[in-house]
Amino acid sequence: MKKNNVSPGDYVLLLGKGKTWLVRAMEGYDFHTHLGKVRFSDILGKPFGSPIYSEKGEKLFALRPTIEDFVMKCERQTQIVYPKDLGMISLEADIRSGSSVLEAGSGSGAMTTYLASLVAPKGHVYTYELREEFKRMAERNVMKAGLEGVVTFKLQDASKGFEEKNIDACVIDVGDPWVLVPQCWKALRPSGRFVGVTPTMNQAERLSEVLRASGFSRVKCIEIMLRNIEAREGKTRPSMMMVGHTAYLIFATKVLETSQSASSDLAEAGEDL
Template sequence: MSFDKYKTLIEEDDVVILYLNPNSMYAIKVKTNVVDKLGKTVDNVFQTTYGALKVKDLIGTEFGSKVTLSKGWAYVLHPTPELWTLTLPHRTQIIYTPDISMIILQLELRPGSVIVESGTGSGSLTHALARSVRPTGHVYTFDFHEQRVSVAQEEFSAHGLGGVVTSRHRDVCKQGFGEELTGRADAVFLDLPHPWLVIEHAIRTIKDSGGRFCSFSPCIEQVQKTCETLHSEGFTDIETMECLRREYCVQNRSFPLALADQDDSGPKVHTMPCMVLPANMPGHTGYLTCASLPPVWSRIQRQPAQDSTTPPGEETSPQ
Protein backbone atom coordinates (compact mmCIF):
# COMPACT_ATOMS: atom_id res chain seq x y z
CA MET A 1 0.00 0.00 0.00
CA SER A 2 2.80 2.43 -0.82
CA PHE A 3 1.63 4.07 -4.05
CA ASP A 4 -1.65 5.56 -2.83
CA LYS A 5 -0.05 8.10 -0.49
CA TYR A 6 3.30 9.19 0.90
CA LYS A 7 4.24 8.17 4.41
CA THR A 8 7.28 8.16 6.67
CA LEU A 9 7.67 4.63 8.05
CA ILE A 10 7.84 1.31 6.21
CA GLU A 11 5.13 -1.18 7.15
CA GLU A 12 4.42 -4.84 6.44
CA ASP A 13 3.25 -5.46 2.82
CA ASP A 14 4.65 -2.15 1.59
CA VAL A 15 6.62 -2.01 -1.65
CA VAL A 16 10.04 -0.37 -1.31
CA ILE A 17 12.71 0.42 -3.87
CA LEU A 18 16.12 -0.88 -2.81
CA TYR A 19 18.69 1.47 -4.38
CA LEU A 20 22.24 0.17 -4.72
CA ASN A 21 23.45 2.44 -7.53
CA PRO A 22 21.91 4.12 -10.60
CA ASN A 23 22.04 0.83 -12.50
CA SER A 24 20.93 -1.47 -9.68
CA MET A 25 17.49 -0.91 -8.18
CA TYR A 26 14.99 -3.51 -7.04
CA ALA A 27 11.35 -3.43 -6.01
CA ILE A 28 10.83 -5.46 -2.84
CA LYS A 29 7.58 -6.31 -1.08
CA VAL A 30 8.13 -6.11 2.66
CA LYS A 31 7.10 -9.47 4.06
CA THR A 32 8.61 -11.02 7.17
CA ASN A 33 8.44 -14.61 5.93
CA VAL A 34 8.23 -16.36 2.57
CA VAL A 35 7.67 -19.94 1.44
CA ASP A 36 10.73 -21.57 -0.12
CA LYS A 37 10.87 -24.15 -2.92
CA LEU A 38 10.41 -26.98 -0.41
CA GLY A 39 7.22 -25.45 0.95
CA LYS A 40 8.78 -24.35 4.21
CA THR A 41 8.21 -20.93 5.78
CA VAL A 42 11.54 -19.14 6.15
CA ASP A 43 12.81 -15.63 6.83
CA ASN A 44 12.58 -13.33 3.84
CA VAL A 45 16.17 -12.56 2.83
CA PHE A 46 16.99 -10.56 -0.32
CA GLN A 47 20.42 -11.19 -1.83
CA THR A 48 22.36 -8.30 -3.39
CA THR A 49 25.88 -7.81 -4.73
CA TYR A 50 26.68 -5.99 -1.46
CA GLY A 51 25.37 -8.74 0.81
CA ALA A 52 22.12 -10.13 2.16
CA LEU A 53 19.26 -7.98 3.42
CA LYS A 54 16.83 -9.29 6.02
CA VAL A 55 13.60 -7.74 4.78
CA LYS A 56 11.91 -7.84 8.19
CA ASP A 57 14.53 -5.35 9.44
CA LEU A 58 12.99 -2.72 7.15
CA ILE A 59 9.72 -2.63 9.11
CA GLY A 60 9.62 0.59 11.11
CA THR A 61 12.49 2.12 9.14
CA GLU A 62 12.00 5.51 7.52
CA PHE A 63 11.74 5.74 3.76
CA GLY A 64 14.98 7.18 2.40
CA SER A 65 17.10 5.56 5.11
CA LYS A 66 20.52 4.09 4.50
CA VAL A 67 20.74 0.40 5.38
CA THR A 68 24.03 -1.38 6.04
CA LEU A 69 24.90 -4.59 4.21
CA SER A 70 27.85 -6.91 4.78
CA LYS A 71 29.80 -5.51 1.82
CA GLY A 72 28.40 -1.99 1.58
CA TRP A 73 25.10 -0.20 1.95
CA ALA A 74 21.87 0.66 0.14
CA TYR A 75 18.95 3.08 0.39
CA VAL A 76 15.29 2.17 0.78
CA LEU A 77 13.21 4.61 -1.26
CA HIS A 78 9.51 5.35 -1.39
CA PRO A 79 8.06 3.93 -4.63
CA THR A 80 6.99 6.34 -7.35
CA PRO A 81 5.72 5.63 -10.87
CA GLU A 82 9.14 6.63 -12.22
CA LEU A 83 11.01 4.20 -9.95
CA TRP A 84 8.43 1.49 -10.59
CA THR A 85 9.02 1.83 -14.34
CA LEU A 86 12.70 1.03 -13.74
CA THR A 87 12.10 -1.95 -11.44
CA LEU A 88 8.78 -3.56 -12.39
CA PRO A 89 8.50 -7.18 -13.60
CA HIS A 90 8.21 -7.05 -17.38
CA ARG A 91 5.23 -8.90 -18.81
CA THR A 92 5.46 -6.90 -22.05
CA GLN A 93 7.51 -4.10 -23.54
CA ILE A 94 6.85 -0.95 -21.50
CA ILE A 95 6.64 2.79 -22.02
CA TYR A 96 9.40 4.74 -20.26
CA THR A 97 9.37 8.03 -18.36
CA PRO A 98 10.27 10.46 -21.22
CA ASP A 99 7.29 9.23 -23.26
CA ILE A 100 5.05 8.94 -20.19
CA SER A 101 5.62 12.57 -19.21
CA MET A 102 4.73 13.76 -22.72
CA ILE A 103 1.63 11.55 -22.83
CA ILE A 104 0.29 12.99 -19.57
CA LEU A 105 1.00 16.53 -20.78
CA GLN A 106 -0.65 16.02 -24.16
CA LEU A 107 -3.72 14.35 -22.67
CA GLU A 108 -4.14 17.34 -20.32
CA LEU A 109 -4.74 15.08 -17.31
CA ARG A 110 -5.47 16.48 -13.87
CA PRO A 111 -7.13 15.29 -10.65
CA GLY A 112 -10.68 14.26 -11.51
CA SER A 113 -10.01 13.30 -15.14
CA VAL A 114 -11.35 10.05 -16.57
CA ILE A 115 -8.82 8.35 -18.85
CA VAL A 116 -9.33 5.21 -20.96
CA GLU A 117 -6.18 3.22 -21.77
CA SER A 118 -5.93 0.25 -24.11
CA GLY A 119 -2.84 -1.92 -23.83
CA THR A 120 -2.33 -2.41 -20.07
CA GLY A 121 0.80 -4.51 -20.55
CA SER A 122 3.04 -4.36 -17.48
CA GLY A 123 1.26 -1.34 -15.97
CA SER A 124 4.13 1.13 -16.29
CA LEU A 125 2.03 3.93 -17.78
CA THR A 126 -1.05 3.03 -15.73
CA HIS A 127 0.70 3.85 -12.44
CA ALA A 128 1.61 7.32 -13.74
CA LEU A 129 -1.92 7.90 -15.07
CA ALA A 130 -3.40 6.93 -11.70
CA ARG A 131 -1.19 9.43 -9.88
CA SER A 132 -2.24 12.19 -12.29
CA VAL A 133 -6.01 11.72 -11.90
CA ARG A 134 -6.38 10.67 -8.25
CA PRO A 135 -8.13 11.06 -5.88
CA THR A 136 -11.37 11.83 -7.72
CA GLY A 137 -10.50 10.65 -11.25
CA HIS A 138 -10.35 7.15 -12.69
CA VAL A 139 -8.30 5.05 -15.09
CA TYR A 140 -10.03 2.36 -17.15
CA THR A 141 -7.40 0.13 -18.72
CA PHE A 142 -8.02 -2.69 -21.21
CA ASP A 143 -5.97 -5.61 -22.51
CA PHE A 144 -6.84 -8.56 -24.76
CA HIS A 145 -4.70 -10.97 -22.69
CA GLU A 146 -6.82 -12.32 -19.83
CA GLN A 147 -3.97 -13.45 -17.58
CA ARG A 148 -2.19 -10.08 -17.88
CA VAL A 149 -5.40 -8.32 -16.90
CA SER A 150 -5.78 -10.51 -13.81
CA VAL A 151 -2.18 -10.02 -12.70
CA ALA A 152 -2.34 -6.28 -13.35
CA GLN A 153 -5.52 -5.80 -11.30
CA GLU A 154 -4.00 -7.73 -8.38
CA GLU A 155 -0.93 -5.52 -8.64
CA PHE A 156 -2.95 -2.29 -8.70
CA SER A 157 -4.95 -3.41 -5.65
CA ALA A 158 -1.79 -4.40 -3.77
CA HIS A 159 -0.33 -0.97 -4.48
CA GLY A 160 -3.40 0.80 -3.11
CA LEU A 161 -4.68 1.89 -6.53
CA GLY A 162 -7.71 -0.40 -6.70
CA GLY A 163 -10.09 2.51 -6.16
CA VAL A 164 -8.53 4.54 -8.98
CA VAL A 165 -7.77 1.88 -11.61
CA THR A 166 -10.12 -0.64 -13.21
CA SER A 167 -8.52 -3.30 -15.41
CA ARG A 168 -10.71 -5.15 -17.92
CA HIS A 169 -10.23 -8.04 -20.34
CA ARG A 170 -11.52 -6.96 -23.75
CA ASP A 171 -10.52 -6.85 -27.41
CA VAL A 172 -11.26 -3.17 -28.00
CA CYS A 173 -10.55 -3.40 -31.74
CA LYS A 174 -13.66 -5.57 -32.14
CA GLN A 175 -15.74 -4.81 -29.05
CA GLY A 176 -14.93 -1.20 -28.23
CA PHE A 177 -14.81 0.05 -24.64
CA GLY A 178 -18.34 -0.91 -23.59
CA GLU A 179 -21.61 0.97 -23.36
CA GLU A 180 -21.00 1.91 -19.73
CA LEU A 181 -18.12 4.20 -20.79
CA THR A 182 -19.96 5.95 -23.62
CA GLY A 183 -19.45 9.71 -23.32
CA ARG A 184 -17.52 9.49 -20.04
CA ALA A 185 -13.83 9.89 -20.93
CA ASP A 186 -11.80 13.08 -20.96
CA ALA A 187 -9.01 11.34 -22.88
CA VAL A 188 -8.14 8.08 -24.62
CA PHE A 189 -4.70 6.51 -24.95
CA LEU A 190 -3.90 3.59 -27.28
CA ASP A 191 -0.84 1.34 -27.29
CA LEU A 192 -1.96 -1.16 -29.91
CA PRO A 193 -0.69 -2.67 -33.18
CA HIS A 194 -3.70 -1.26 -35.09
CA PRO A 195 -4.80 1.92 -33.30
CA TRP A 196 -6.73 3.22 -36.32
CA LEU A 197 -9.29 0.42 -35.82
CA VAL A 198 -10.18 1.79 -32.37
CA ILE A 199 -10.59 5.48 -33.22
CA GLU A 200 -14.30 5.07 -33.96
CA HIS A 201 -14.79 3.48 -30.53
CA ALA A 202 -12.70 6.24 -28.93
CA ILE A 203 -15.04 8.89 -30.37
CA ARG A 204 -18.03 7.25 -28.68
CA THR A 205 -16.15 7.06 -25.39
CA ILE A 206 -14.98 10.69 -25.26
CA LYS A 207 -17.35 13.22 -23.70
CA ASP A 208 -19.70 15.27 -25.89
CA SER A 209 -17.76 18.34 -24.77
CA GLY A 210 -14.66 16.95 -26.50
CA GLY A 211 -11.38 15.54 -25.30
CA ARG A 212 -7.87 14.46 -26.13
CA PHE A 213 -6.45 11.43 -27.95
CA CYS A 214 -2.95 9.94 -27.95
CA SER A 215 -1.48 6.85 -29.56
CA PHE A 216 1.95 5.22 -29.13
CA SER A 217 3.28 3.43 -32.23
CA PRO A 218 6.81 2.16 -32.92
CA CYS A 219 6.47 2.24 -36.74
CA ILE A 220 5.84 5.23 -39.02
CA GLU A 221 3.44 3.18 -41.17
CA GLN A 222 1.17 2.84 -38.13
CA VAL A 223 1.36 6.58 -37.64
CA GLN A 224 0.34 7.27 -41.24
CA LYS A 225 -2.80 5.13 -41.03
CA THR A 226 -3.70 6.57 -37.64
CA CYS A 227 -3.34 10.16 -38.84
CA GLU A 228 -5.44 9.48 -41.95
CA THR A 229 -8.23 8.02 -39.82
CA LEU A 230 -8.06 10.85 -37.27
CA HIS A 231 -8.38 13.40 -40.07
CA SER A 232 -11.31 11.63 -41.70
CA GLU A 233 -13.13 11.33 -38.36
CA GLY A 234 -12.94 15.06 -37.65
CA PHE A 235 -10.08 15.29 -35.14
CA THR A 236 -8.10 18.53 -35.04
CA ASP A 237 -4.61 19.57 -33.86
CA ILE A 238 -3.16 16.31 -35.16
CA GLU A 239 0.58 16.06 -34.53
CA THR A 240 3.20 13.34 -34.20
CA MET A 241 6.32 13.63 -32.08
CA GLU A 242 9.23 11.58 -30.82
CA CYS A 243 10.75 11.96 -27.34
CA LEU A 244 14.49 11.39 -27.04
CA ARG A 245 16.22 11.70 -23.68
CA ARG A 246 19.70 13.25 -23.51
CA GLU A 247 21.48 13.79 -20.21
CA TYR A 248 24.15 16.44 -19.74
CA CYS A 249 26.75 16.62 -17.02
CA VAL A 250 29.18 19.28 -15.83
CA GLN A 251 32.84 18.39 -15.38
CA ASN A 252 35.99 20.36 -14.67
CA ARG A 253 38.23 20.45 -17.74
CA SER A 254 41.80 21.79 -17.95
CA PHE A 255 43.01 23.83 -20.93
CA PRO A 256 46.59 24.99 -21.67
CA LEU A 257 47.13 28.74 -21.49
CA ALA A 258 48.13 29.94 -24.95
CA LEU A 259 50.03 33.01 -23.64
CA ALA A 260 51.72 31.31 -20.71
CA ASP A 261 55.32 32.46 -20.22
CA GLN A 262 57.78 29.57 -20.27
CA ASP A 263 59.84 31.21 -17.53
CA ASP A 264 56.82 32.02 -15.42
CA SER A 265 56.35 29.76 -12.45
CA GLY A 266 52.59 30.33 -12.55
CA PRO A 267 50.02 27.82 -13.75
CA LYS A 268 50.25 26.68 -17.36
CA VAL A 269 46.67 25.44 -17.51
CA HIS A 270 43.27 26.87 -16.71
CA THR A 271 40.55 24.72 -15.16
CA MET A 272 36.91 25.56 -15.69
CA PRO A 273 33.55 23.77 -15.51
CA CYS A 274 32.24 22.62 -18.90
CA MET A 275 29.11 20.92 -20.15
CA VAL A 276 29.85 17.41 -21.40
CA LEU A 277 27.65 15.53 -23.86
CA PRO A 278 26.90 11.87 -23.10
CA ALA A 279 28.86 9.20 -24.94
CA ASN A 280 25.58 7.52 -25.85
CA MET A 281 21.87 8.04 -25.38
CA PRO A 282 18.68 5.97 -25.67
CA GLY A 283 17.40 5.78 -29.22
CA HIS A 284 13.97 5.48 -30.79
CA THR A 285 11.17 4.02 -28.68
CA GLY A 286 8.05 5.06 -30.55
CA TYR A 287 6.00 7.87 -32.06
CA LEU A 288 3.33 9.74 -30.12
CA THR A 289 0.38 10.84 -32.22
CA CYS A 290 -1.87 13.34 -30.43
CA ALA A 291 -5.11 15.01 -31.47
CA SER A 292 -8.16 16.85 -30.14
CA LEU A 293 -11.78 15.80 -30.61
CA PRO A 294 -13.94 18.95 -30.80
CA PRO A 295 -17.30 19.26 -29.01
CA VAL A 296 -20.02 17.19 -30.65
CA TRP A 297 -21.81 20.21 -32.10
CA SER A 298 -18.74 21.32 -34.07
CA ARG A 299 -17.39 18.00 -35.33
CA ILE A 300 -16.88 17.65 -39.07
CA GLN A 301 -16.53 14.18 -40.57
CA ARG A 302 -14.39 14.33 -43.67
CA GLN A 303 -14.17 11.84 -46.51
CA PRO A 304 -10.87 9.93 -46.64
CA ALA A 305 -8.40 11.02 -49.30
CA GLN A 306 -8.76 9.18 -52.62
CA ASP A 307 -6.09 6.56 -53.25
CA SER A 308 -3.85 7.53 -56.15
CA THR A 309 -4.03 3.93 -57.41
CA THR A 310 -7.83 4.07 -57.81
CA PRO A 311 -8.83 4.17 -61.53
CA PRO A 312 -10.49 7.41 -62.70
CA GLY A 313 -14.22 7.46 -62.15
CA GLU A 314 -14.11 5.01 -59.21
CA GLU A 315 -14.43 6.23 -55.62
CA THR A 316 -12.90 4.73 -52.54
CA SER A 317 -15.35 3.38 -50.01
CA PRO A 318 -15.55 5.35 -46.75
CA GLN A 319 -13.51 3.95 -43.90
Protein backbone atom coordinates (compact mmCIF):
# COMPACT_ATOMS: atom_id res chain seq x y z
CA MET A 1 0.00 0.00 0.00
CA LYS A 2 1.45 3.35 -1.01
CA LYS A 3 1.61 6.00 1.71
CA ASN A 4 -0.34 9.17 1.14
CA ASN A 5 1.93 11.83 2.56
CA VAL A 6 5.16 13.20 1.10
CA SER A 7 8.26 12.13 3.07
CA PRO A 8 11.83 13.47 2.76
CA GLY A 9 13.50 11.85 -0.28
CA ASP A 10 10.22 11.16 -2.12
CA TYR A 11 9.91 12.15 -5.76
CA VAL A 12 7.07 14.61 -6.39
CA LEU A 13 5.62 15.84 -9.68
CA LEU A 14 5.09 19.58 -9.39
CA LEU A 15 2.31 20.83 -11.67
CA GLY A 16 1.90 24.54 -12.34
CA LYS A 17 0.22 26.36 -15.24
CA GLY A 18 0.31 23.22 -17.43
CA LYS A 19 4.03 22.54 -16.84
CA THR A 20 5.46 19.71 -14.75
CA TRP A 21 8.74 19.09 -12.92
CA LEU A 22 9.89 15.83 -11.35
CA VAL A 23 11.71 16.81 -8.17
CA ARG A 24 13.01 15.11 -5.05
CA ALA A 25 11.56 16.65 -1.91
CA MET A 26 14.49 17.25 0.46
CA GLU A 27 14.29 18.92 3.85
CA GLY A 28 15.82 22.42 3.83
CA TYR A 29 15.96 22.73 0.01
CA ASP A 30 14.05 24.87 -2.50
CA PHE A 31 13.10 24.40 -6.13
CA HIS A 32 13.23 27.31 -8.56
CA THR A 33 10.80 27.68 -11.47
CA HIS A 34 9.56 30.60 -13.60
CA LEU A 35 6.54 30.55 -11.27
CA GLY A 36 8.84 31.43 -8.35
CA LYS A 37 10.64 29.54 -5.61
CA VAL A 38 8.92 26.50 -4.07
CA ARG A 39 10.01 25.43 -0.59
CA PHE A 40 10.11 21.67 0.00
CA SER A 41 9.24 22.37 3.64
CA ASP A 42 5.79 23.43 2.29
CA ILE A 43 5.34 20.00 0.66
CA LEU A 44 6.80 17.57 3.20
CA GLY A 45 4.20 15.86 5.38
CA LYS A 46 1.30 16.91 3.12
CA PRO A 47 -0.77 14.41 1.13
CA PHE A 48 0.21 13.93 -2.54
CA GLY A 49 -2.19 16.05 -4.58
CA SER A 50 -1.98 19.05 -2.23
CA PRO A 51 -1.82 22.60 -3.56
CA ILE A 52 1.23 24.64 -2.61
CA TYR A 53 2.13 28.26 -3.34
CA SER A 54 5.41 29.58 -4.74
CA GLU A 55 7.08 32.65 -3.31
CA LYS A 56 5.37 34.66 -6.11
CA GLY A 57 1.97 33.36 -4.90
CA GLU A 58 1.49 31.02 -7.88
CA LYS A 59 -0.48 27.84 -7.19
CA LEU A 60 1.10 24.46 -7.98
CA PHE A 61 0.10 20.91 -7.09
CA ALA A 62 2.42 18.32 -5.54
CA LEU A 63 1.43 15.10 -7.31
CA ARG A 64 2.59 11.51 -6.88
CA PRO A 65 4.62 10.73 -10.05
CA THR A 66 3.33 7.92 -12.24
CA ILE A 67 5.58 5.45 -14.08
CA GLU A 68 4.89 7.47 -17.23
CA ASP A 69 6.33 10.53 -15.45
CA PHE A 70 9.47 8.59 -14.52
CA VAL A 71 9.79 7.38 -18.15
CA MET A 72 9.23 10.75 -19.79
CA LYS A 73 11.38 12.70 -17.33
CA CYS A 74 14.24 10.20 -17.17
CA GLU A 75 17.80 11.31 -17.73
CA ARG A 76 18.47 10.34 -21.35
CA GLN A 77 21.23 10.21 -23.90
CA THR A 78 19.64 7.68 -26.25
CA GLN A 79 16.33 7.50 -28.07
CA ILE A 80 13.80 6.07 -25.62
CA VAL A 81 10.65 4.01 -26.11
CA TYR A 82 7.60 6.25 -25.67
CA PRO A 83 4.54 5.52 -23.53
CA LYS A 84 2.20 4.95 -26.50
CA ASP A 85 4.48 2.11 -27.63
CA LEU A 86 5.23 0.78 -24.13
CA GLY A 87 1.55 0.12 -23.44
CA MET A 88 1.13 -2.06 -26.53
CA ILE A 89 4.46 -3.84 -25.92
CA SER A 90 3.32 -5.02 -22.50
CA LEU A 91 -0.07 -6.17 -23.82
CA GLU A 92 1.32 -8.03 -26.82
CA ALA A 93 4.17 -9.62 -24.86
CA ASP A 94 1.83 -10.44 -21.97
CA ILE A 95 4.26 -8.91 -19.47
CA ARG A 96 2.76 -8.74 -16.01
CA SER A 97 3.51 -9.18 -12.31
CA GLY A 98 5.84 -12.19 -11.92
CA SER A 99 7.06 -12.29 -15.56
CA SER A 100 10.72 -12.79 -16.44
CA VAL A 101 11.88 -10.43 -19.18
CA LEU A 102 15.13 -10.11 -21.15
CA GLU A 103 15.93 -6.70 -22.59
CA ALA A 104 18.65 -5.52 -25.02
CA GLY A 105 19.88 -2.73 -24.98
CA SER A 106 19.18 -0.88 -21.80
CA GLY A 107 19.94 2.53 -23.37
CA SER A 108 18.64 5.20 -20.98
CA GLY A 109 16.58 2.63 -19.07
CA ALA A 110 13.23 4.21 -19.91
CA MET A 111 11.75 0.93 -21.11
CA THR A 112 13.56 -0.95 -18.31
CA THR A 113 11.78 1.27 -15.79
CA TYR A 114 8.38 0.48 -17.29
CA LEU A 115 9.06 -3.26 -17.62
CA ALA A 116 10.31 -3.39 -14.02
CA SER A 117 7.14 -1.68 -12.79
CA LEU A 118 5.06 -4.41 -14.46
CA VAL A 119 6.96 -7.49 -13.28
CA ALA A 120 7.48 -6.28 -9.68
CA PRO A 121 7.60 -7.52 -7.00
CA LYS A 122 8.25 -11.16 -7.86
CA GLY A 123 9.25 -11.06 -11.54
CA HIS A 124 12.57 -9.91 -12.96
CA VAL A 125 14.09 -7.91 -15.83
CA TYR A 126 17.57 -8.83 -17.13
CA THR A 127 18.87 -5.98 -19.24
CA TYR A 128 21.98 -6.06 -21.47
CA GLU A 129 23.91 -2.96 -22.54
CA LEU A 130 27.16 -2.52 -24.48
CA ARG A 131 28.16 0.88 -23.17
CA GLU A 132 29.06 1.48 -19.56
CA GLU A 133 27.81 5.10 -19.44
CA PHE A 134 24.37 3.97 -20.65
CA LYS A 135 24.28 1.07 -18.20
CA ARG A 136 24.97 3.52 -15.35
CA MET A 137 22.34 5.94 -16.59
CA ALA A 138 19.76 3.13 -16.86
CA GLU A 139 20.61 2.10 -13.30
CA ARG A 140 20.11 5.67 -12.06
CA ASN A 141 16.75 5.98 -13.82
CA VAL A 142 15.45 2.65 -12.51
CA MET A 143 16.63 3.51 -8.99
CA LYS A 144 14.83 6.85 -9.16
CA ALA A 145 11.57 4.94 -9.65
CA GLY A 146 12.47 2.67 -6.70
CA LEU A 147 12.58 -0.47 -8.89
CA GLU A 148 16.24 -1.50 -8.68
CA GLY A 149 15.35 -4.69 -6.77
CA VAL A 150 13.71 -6.29 -9.80
CA VAL A 151 16.36 -5.50 -12.42
CA THR A 152 19.76 -7.08 -13.18
CA PHE A 153 21.95 -4.78 -15.30
CA LYS A 154 24.56 -6.44 -17.48
CA LEU A 155 27.43 -4.71 -19.28
CA GLN A 156 27.51 -7.34 -22.01
CA ASP A 157 27.12 -7.67 -25.75
CA ALA A 158 23.77 -9.40 -26.19
CA SER A 159 24.91 -10.89 -29.51
CA LYS A 160 27.28 -13.11 -27.55
CA GLY A 161 24.25 -14.82 -26.02
CA PHE A 162 22.02 -14.56 -22.97
CA GLU A 163 22.75 -16.45 -19.76
CA GLU A 164 19.07 -16.70 -18.80
CA LYS A 165 16.72 -19.49 -19.83
CA ASN A 166 12.98 -20.12 -19.77
CA ILE A 167 12.23 -16.40 -20.14
CA ASP A 168 8.65 -15.19 -20.74
CA ALA A 169 9.49 -12.33 -23.10
CA CYS A 170 12.49 -10.81 -24.93
CA VAL A 171 12.29 -7.10 -25.71
CA ILE A 172 14.95 -5.97 -28.17
CA ASP A 173 15.77 -2.33 -28.95
CA VAL A 174 19.15 -2.34 -30.72
CA GLY A 175 20.18 -1.27 -34.23
CA ASP A 176 20.54 -4.83 -35.59
CA PRO A 177 17.84 -6.83 -33.73
CA TRP A 178 17.88 -9.73 -36.26
CA VAL A 179 21.34 -10.69 -34.99
CA LEU A 180 19.80 -11.48 -31.58
CA VAL A 181 16.93 -13.64 -32.87
CA PRO A 182 18.70 -17.02 -32.40
CA GLN A 183 19.79 -15.97 -28.89
CA CYS A 184 16.24 -14.97 -28.03
CA TRP A 185 14.85 -18.27 -29.32
CA LYS A 186 17.26 -20.13 -26.98
CA ALA A 187 16.43 -17.96 -23.97
CA LEU A 188 12.63 -17.98 -24.36
CA ARG A 189 10.31 -20.60 -22.93
CA PRO A 190 8.15 -22.41 -25.50
CA SER A 191 5.46 -20.00 -26.70
CA GLY A 192 7.41 -17.09 -25.18
CA ARG A 193 7.01 -13.68 -26.84
CA PHE A 194 9.54 -11.66 -28.82
CA VAL A 195 9.30 -7.88 -29.20
CA GLY A 196 11.48 -5.80 -31.50
CA VAL A 197 11.54 -1.99 -31.58
CA THR A 198 12.94 -0.41 -34.75
CA PRO A 199 12.95 3.18 -36.01
CA THR A 200 12.92 2.27 -39.72
CA MET A 201 10.75 0.08 -41.94
CA ASN A 202 13.84 -1.52 -43.46
CA GLN A 203 14.85 -2.85 -40.04
CA ALA A 204 11.27 -3.97 -39.32
CA GLU A 205 11.12 -5.87 -42.62
CA ARG A 206 14.47 -7.59 -42.14
CA LEU A 207 13.65 -8.52 -38.55
CA SER A 208 10.25 -9.95 -39.54
CA GLU A 209 11.81 -12.13 -42.23
CA VAL A 210 14.52 -13.43 -39.90
CA LEU A 211 11.90 -14.21 -37.22
CA ARG A 212 9.81 -16.22 -39.72
CA ALA A 213 12.89 -18.20 -40.75
CA SER A 214 14.06 -18.83 -37.17
CA GLY A 215 11.40 -20.71 -35.25
CA PHE A 216 8.94 -17.90 -34.60
CA SER A 217 5.32 -17.65 -35.67
CA ARG A 218 2.53 -15.09 -35.28
CA VAL A 219 4.88 -12.42 -36.63
CA LYS A 220 3.22 -9.02 -36.62
CA CYS A 221 4.48 -5.49 -37.24
CA ILE A 222 2.57 -2.40 -36.16
CA GLU A 223 2.96 1.33 -35.76
CA ILE A 224 0.93 3.26 -33.21
CA MET A 225 -0.24 6.78 -33.93
CA LEU A 226 -1.50 8.79 -31.03
CA ARG A 227 -3.65 11.88 -31.52
CA ASN A 228 -4.30 14.18 -28.60
CA ILE A 229 -7.75 15.77 -28.46
CA GLU A 230 -8.19 19.20 -26.97
CA ALA A 231 -11.52 18.68 -25.26
CA ARG A 232 -13.06 22.05 -24.35
CA GLU A 233 -16.71 22.99 -24.24
CA GLY A 234 -18.00 23.79 -27.70
CA LYS A 235 -14.59 23.61 -29.43
CA THR A 236 -13.28 20.08 -29.01
CA ARG A 237 -10.82 19.17 -31.77
CA PRO A 238 -7.53 17.33 -32.35
CA SER A 239 -4.38 19.05 -31.16
CA MET A 240 -2.42 20.91 -33.87
CA MET A 241 0.73 19.11 -32.70
CA MET A 242 1.38 15.42 -33.21
CA VAL A 243 4.38 13.14 -32.81
CA GLY A 244 4.88 11.96 -36.38
CA HIS A 245 6.98 8.87 -35.76
CA THR A 246 8.60 6.96 -32.93
CA ALA A 247 9.09 3.28 -33.81
CA TYR A 248 7.75 0.18 -35.50
CA LEU A 249 6.91 -2.68 -33.14
CA ILE A 250 7.47 -6.26 -34.24
CA PHE A 251 5.96 -9.13 -32.26
CA ALA A 252 6.44 -12.88 -32.61
CA THR A 253 5.93 -16.11 -30.66
CA LYS A 254 8.50 -18.89 -30.21
CA VAL A 255 7.30 -22.20 -31.66
CA LEU A 256 8.95 -25.56 -31.31
CA GLU A 257 9.83 -26.08 -34.93
CA THR A 258 12.15 -24.18 -37.18
CA SER A 259 10.71 -25.32 -40.50
CA GLN A 260 8.93 -23.14 -43.05
CA SER A 261 5.56 -24.43 -41.81
CA ALA A 262 5.85 -22.16 -38.77
CA SER A 263 6.15 -19.08 -40.96
CA SER A 264 3.45 -20.05 -43.43
CA ASP A 265 0.95 -20.63 -40.65
CA LEU A 266 -2.36 -19.42 -42.08
CA ALA A 267 -3.56 -18.20 -38.71
CA GLU A 268 -0.72 -15.72 -38.63
CA ALA A 269 -1.89 -14.02 -41.79
CA GLY A 270 -5.54 -13.88 -40.90
CA GLU A 271 -6.06 -13.46 -37.18
CA ASP A 272 -5.34 -9.77 -36.78
CA LEU A 273 -6.96 -8.41 -39.88
